[in-house]
Amino acid sequence: MAKIRFATAWLAGCSGCHMSFLDLDEFLIDLAQQIEVVFSPVGCDLKDYPENVDVCLVEGAIANEENLELAYLIRRRTKTIISFGDCAVTANIPAMRNMLGDESEVLKRAYLELGDATPQLPDEPGIVPPLLEQVLPLHQVIPVDIYLPGCPPPADRIRAAIEPLLRGETPKLEGRELLKFG
Amino acid sequence: MAKTVVIDPVTRIEGHAKISIFLDDAGKVDDARFHVVEYRGFEKFCEGRPFTEMAGITARICGICPVSHLLAAAKTGDKILGVKIPVAAEKLRRLMNLAQITQSHALSFFHLSSPDFLLGWDSDPAKRNVFGLIEENPDLARAGIRLRQFGQTIIELLGARKIHAAWTVPGGVRSPLSEESRQWILDRLPESFETLHLALNLFKGMLDEALKSEVDIFGEFPSLFMSLVAADGAWEHYGGHLRFVDSQGNIVADHLSEDDYLSFLGEGVEKWSYLKFPYYRPLGYPEGIYRVGPLARLNTCSHVGTPQADAELREMRQRFTNTVTSSFLYHYARLIEILACLEKIQDLMADPDILSDRCRAKGAVNELEAVGVSEAPRGTLFHHYRVDEDGLIQKVNLIIATGQNNLAMNKTVTQIAQHYIQGPEIPEGFLNRVEAGIRCFDPCLSCSTHAAGQMP
Numbered sequence: 001m002a003k004i005r006f007a008t009a010w011l012a013g014c015s016g017c018h019m020s021f022l023d024l025d026e027f028l029i030d031l032a033q034q035i036e037v038v039f040s041p042v043g044c045d046l047k048d049y050p051e052n053v054d055v056c057l058v059e060g061a062i063a064n065e066e067n068l069e070l071a072y073l074i075r076r077r078t079k080t081i082i083s084f085g086d087c088a089v090t091a092n093i094p095a096m097r098n099m100l101g102d103e104s105e106v107l108k109r110a111y112l113e114l115g116d117a118t119p120q121l122p123d124e125p126g127i128v129p130p131l132l133e134q135v136l137p138l139h140q141v142i143p144v145d146i147y148l149p150g151c152p153p154p155a156d157r158i159r160a161a162i163e164p165l166l167r168g169e170t171p172k173l174e175g176r177e178l179l180k181f182g
Numbered sequence: 183m184a185k186t187v188v189i190d191p192v193t194r195i196e197g198h199a200k201i202s203i204f205l206d207d208a209g210k211v212d213d214a215r216f217h218v219v220e221y222r223g224f225e226k227f228c229e230g231r232p233f234t235e236m237a238g239i240t241a242r243i244c245g246i247c248p249v250s251h252l253l254a255a256a257k258t259g260d261k262i263l264g265v266k267i268p269v270a271a272e273k274l275r276r277l278m279n280l281a282q283i284t285q286s287h288a289l290s291f292f293h294l295s296s297p298d299f300l301l302g303w304d305s306d307p308a309k310r311n312v313f314g315l316i317e318e319n320p321d322l323a324r325a326g327i328r329l330r331q332f333g334q335t336i337i338e339l340l341g342a343r344k345i346h347a348a349w350t351v352p353g354g355v356r357s358p359l360s361e362e363s364r365q366w367i368l369d370r371l372p373e374s375f376e377t378l379h380l381a382l383n384l385f386k387g388m389l390d391e392a393l394k395s396e397v398d399i400f401g402e403f404p405s406l407f408m409s410l411v412a413a414d415g416a417w418e419h420y421g422g423h424l425r426f427v428d429s430q431g432n433i434v435a436d437h438l439s440e441d442d443y444l445s446f447l448g449e450g451v452e453k454w455s456y457l458k459f460p461y462y463r464p465l466g467y468p469e470g471i472y473r474v475g476p477l478a479r480l481n482t483c484s485h486v487g488t489p490q491a492d493a494e495l496r497e498m499r500q501r502f503t504n505t506v507t508s509s510f511l512y513h514y515a516r517l518i519e520i521l522a523c524l525e526k527i528q529d530l531m532a533d534p535d536i537l538s539d540r541c542r543a544k545g546a547v548n549e550l551e552a553v554g555v556s557e558a559p560r561g562t563l564f565h566h567y568r569v570d571e572d573g574l575i576q577k578v579n580l581i582i583a584t585g586q587n588n589l590a591m592n593k594t595v596t597q598i599a600q601h602y603i604q605g606p607e608i609p610e611g612f613l614n615r616v617e618a619g620i621r622c623f624d625p626c627l628s629c630s631t632h633a634a635g636q637m638p
C-alpha cells in the first residue's frame with residue numbers, strides 16, 4: 001500500500017500536543033513505515049505546505065494573520081484535518097486574552113510599558129504577523145474533519161485516531177477516554 | 183543588487199520563527215536576523231487568577247518544558263505562603279526537574295539536531311529528520327526515543343501525566359513516589375546510561391573529525407554566561423544562587439538572589455521580533471549580551487558533583503578551554519548534563535527521603551510579592567508575582583530562558599551566514615546550517631515570548 005502523505009502543523013499553542021505525538025515513542029518507528037511526512041515543524045525540513053496531503057494534525061488556535069493563512073492553505077490541500085488538542089478545538093489558553101477586548105492590551109503591556117530599552121511594538125511588515133483581535137478555534141475559520149481533544153491528548157488517544165486512518169478508515173472517537181478536555 | 187533571503191519557517195526547533203539574511207550589492211552577507219513570530223500574552227491574562235492556579239496555567243506556556251514552569255510557579259508560591267517546604271518535597275521536585283532535563287535534552291539531540299550530524303547538513307531535506315534517522319539508523323533512533331521516554335515516564339510516575347502534570351503546589355508537591363515507581367526507575371537506569379554513553383562517544387568522535395570546523399563557525403564569540411550554582415559553586419538546577427562569569431572564566435557577579443533580578447537584568451525590544459532581548463544591566467543594551475542554558479551552566483559551575491559527569495566536564499575543558507565559548511558546543515554540554523541528571527536520579531533512588539509521604543506544607547497568603555527561579559533545560563527561568571490579600575494575581579512577570587539567548591542567537595546566525603554565503607546563489611544546505619545555528623540553543627519559542635519585562 002502506498003504511504004499516506006502525512007503532515008503536522010502548529011498555530012497558537014504550546015507544542016505540547018506535538019510532544020504528546022512524540023510520546024508515541026516506539027510506535028513512531030512503525031509509523032515511519034506507513035507514512036511519508038511531507039510537512040511538520042518538528043519532523044520535516046520542507047518549508048512549503050504541499051498539495052495532496054492525506055492527513056494533517058493541526059495544533060493550536062488561530063491568533064494571528066499567519067495562523068489564518070496557513071489554516072486556509074492546509075484546508076485547500078488536505079483531505080482529512082484533525083483539530084488536534086484543546087487549543088485547536090476550543091481556543092483554550094490562548095483565548096484567555098479575548099476577555100481583555102482586542103489584542104492591544106497584551107501588546108501594550110509587554111512591549112511598551114515594560115521593554116525598558118527601546119520600547120516599541122514589534123510590527124515589521126511581512127516579518128512579524130499582526131495579532132487578530134480575538135483568538136478563535138480552528139473550526140471557526142475552516143471546516144475540520146475530526147476533533148481530538150485534550151491538553152494535550154495523551155499518546156494513546158492520538159494513536160486511536162491515527163491507526164484507522166492508516167487503514168483508510170474513519171476513526172470512531174467515543175467515550176470518556178477518547179473525548180475529554182484538559 | 184542588495185537582496186534579502188528569508189527562511190520561513192525555521193524547522194526542527196520548538197516554536198514559530200523566521201531568519202532574514204541581508205545580502206549587499208556584491209552578494210556578501212551584511213547582517214542576519216532571527217525573528218520570533220508568535221505571541222500569546224500570558225502575563226496579562228493571568229491577572230485576577232488565584233496564585234495557586236499559576237502552575238496549571240503557566241505550564242501551558244510550553245509543552246516541552248512544562249515542569250520548569252511548574253517548579254518556578256511552585257517556588258514563587260512557597261514564598262507567598264512563607265513556608266519552608268518538607269525535605270522530601272524538595273527532593274521530589276528535583277527528581278522531576280532532572281527527568282525533564284533528560285527528556286528535553288534527548289529530544290533536542292536525537293529527534294531535532296542529530297539528523298544534521300548523522301544524515302548530513304546537505305542531505306535531502308525531505309528525509310533530514312527523525313523519520314529519516316529511523317530509516318537510516320533504527321537502533322540509535324530507538325535508543326534516543328527510549329531515553330526521552332525514560333524522562334517523560336518519570337514525570338508521569340510522579341504527576342500522573344507526561345505533559346502538564348498538575349503536581350507541584352505552593353508548599354510542596356501533591357503526591358509522593360511509590361516504591362513500584364522507584365523500582366521502575368532503577369530498572370530502566372542502566373539502559374539510559376548506556377544510550378547516553380553511546381551518544382556522547384559518537385558526538386565526541388565527530389568533534390575530532392567531521393564536526394571540527396563547526397565549532398569555530400557556529401556562534402564562537404565571547405559573552406557573559408549566567409546560571410544558578412550551588413553554595414559551593416557546583417552545578418545546580420533548582421536552588422542555590424545566581425552567578426555570572428565572563429569568557430575567560432572570571433566571576434563577574436556572584437551570590438545574586440533572584441529577588442533582585444530587576445537590578446541586573448533589563449530587556450530591549452526590536453520591531454522585527456516578538457522576542458525581547460534581555461541584557462546584563464551593568465553593561466547596557468546590547469553590550470550586556472549573556473548566554474544561559476547547558477553551556478552556561480557548565481561554564482559557571484566549578485564542578486558537577488557526580489563522578490561520571492565531572493570526568494566528562496574535565497575532558498570538555500581539556501579539549502577546549504576552561505570556559506567554552508562556541509555555541510555549537512551546547513550540544514556537547516547537553517549530553518554531559520543528561521549524564522549528570524542520570525547520576526543524580528540514581529543517587530535520589532538510594533535516598534531514604536524519596537519515598538516519604540511528608541511532601542506538602544500548608545499555609546495562607548503571608549507575603550504579597552515573590553520571585554521564584556529554576557533552571558529550565560534551556561536556562562534560568564524567573565516567575566515574579568504580586569498578589570492581593572486573597573491571593574489573586576495583580577501583576578505577573580516572567581523572564582524565560584530562551585529569551586536570554588536572543589542576542590546570542592542573532593550573533594550566531596550572522597556568523598554562520600557570513601561564513602558560508604558568498605553570493606546570491608545559496609545552496610539549501612547552507613541555509614540549513616544557518617538554521618542549525620538556532621538549533622544549538624534548542625530555543626523554546628512558545629515559552630520565550632511571554633516575558634513581560636519589568637514589574638511596574
Ligand code: SF4
Nearest residue numbers: 013014016086087151
Ligand atoms: S491543547 Fe494544551 S498541550 Fe496542546 S497546544 Fe494547547 S496548551 Fe499546549
